[in-house]
């Protein structure tokens with residue numbers, strides 16, 4: 001069976017590795033950019049996806065480029081702690097939660113694809129433009145090679161659109177949809193080498209009803225000064241009239257252009273404005289997502305990751321869910337009778353849960369505790385239990401994990417998504 005994957009991002013590369021591990025022989029990744037460069041800043045991978053990467057035998061390599069997240073803390077704009085909880089192994093999972101630079105994660109996945117599936121499995125400068133499903137059920141894919149200045153066509157048994165939030169495959173399936181909707185918030189993201197804070201493994205989310213800062217280390221202390229690679233993202237409502245031509249992950253901006261909005265988020269244990277001021281890089285991005293779709297799979301064509309269900313970055317689900325999608329689609333393709341049946345089964349397993357998670361992210365996911373704290377105690381509090389009586393805080397976080405099926409009990413005990421050796425239908 002031959003599979004084409006549009007997009008060599010986190011989901012597409014994991015899908016290629018998973019198909020290979022499941023025994024599907026002929027896999028190619030068509031990636032639009034001419035060269036895979038370490039783009040983006042930080043992201044978190046939750047234990048349910050780390051389990052999948054471990055089952056792909058990548059955990060040791062990943063631990064070399066990431067940091068296990070130990071604690072997640074929510075704070076008000078005065079720096080007071082609203083709620084904190086252990087994460088990863090400390091929370092009872094058998095696998096860690098990882099804080100990692102997106103570019104480093106993508107580099108580990110791309111190197112593994114080239115090593116395991118062959119040097120030419122990832123075809124760069126190959127932008128998928130469109131496709132046609134043939135009467136025999138196979139799919140003809142049209143590809144543009146902008147740098148080489150030519151176009152080509154190729155045919156496969158199935159096409160997986162893992163081409164991100166601006167997915168071309170999705171646009172072909174849903175031509176009326178238009179650009180991703182914007183909620184009016186602006187996010188600035190960046191990295192800074194800085195001294196560690198708290199225990200050196202904590203992710204902090206702090207703010208009020210208007211502004212939010214997310215900060216976490218992605219490495220252990222290094223060098224004579226003991227600096228760590230710190231990821232930060234700050235968000236606020238756009239200025240009146242402010243607009244974005246498009247949502248571009250790589251739009252660099254000078255820190256001075258937005259620093260003034262966040263000057264007061266300086267606590268005696270974490271200085272957010274200092275991180276911004278001394279940033280190695282800073283990017284601006286409108287907070288966009290995608291509306292849930294009624295279907296991802298249409299015959300031999302499906303969507304995966306952000307192409308299927310891009311969501312706001314609340315609760316570390318973007319990369320996490322794309323990895324789990326990849327594992328499920330590979331298992332179904334390896335075990336199913338026909339590609340169309342396999343892709344329908346993948347959708348049936350994944351779409352309902354992802355629709356719930358997308359909706360929860362629009363309600364700000366577990367970060368809603370920051371809004372509630374601001375609403376109830378804008379000037380801070382002496383005792384947080386007076387602001388949130390009766391176990392309310394515990395249930396916000398636990399409910400969110402259960403909703404997405406990534407609570408410790410489910411993740412630790414669910415069957416593996418790997419395909420047992422010797423199992424399977426036509427490959």
Ligand SMILES: Cc1cc2nc3c(=O)[nH]c(=O)nc-3n(C[C@H](O)[C@H](O)[C@H](O)COP(=O)(O)OP(=O)(O)OC[C@H]3O[C@@H](n4cnc5c(N)ncnc54)[C@H](O)[C@@H]3O)c2cc1C
Pocket residue numbers: 006007008009010011012030031032033039040041042043102126127128129162163164165166167168169189249250304305306307313318319320322
């Ligand atoms: C450059 C970049 C930087 C990012 N930075 C961050 C970040 O800092 N923090 C964060 O949380 N998330 C970031 N993301 C998004 C994050 O990677 C995803 O939310 C998540 O990992 C899900 O991955 P995905 O594979 O679905 O999509 P992505 O990781 O977005 O990968 C999509 C891939 O498809 C390729 N592509 C696009 N169109 C086509 C086409 N027509 N044909 C072939 N290939 C195509 C893209 O070049 C990209 O490599 C970034 C994405 C990109 C592309």
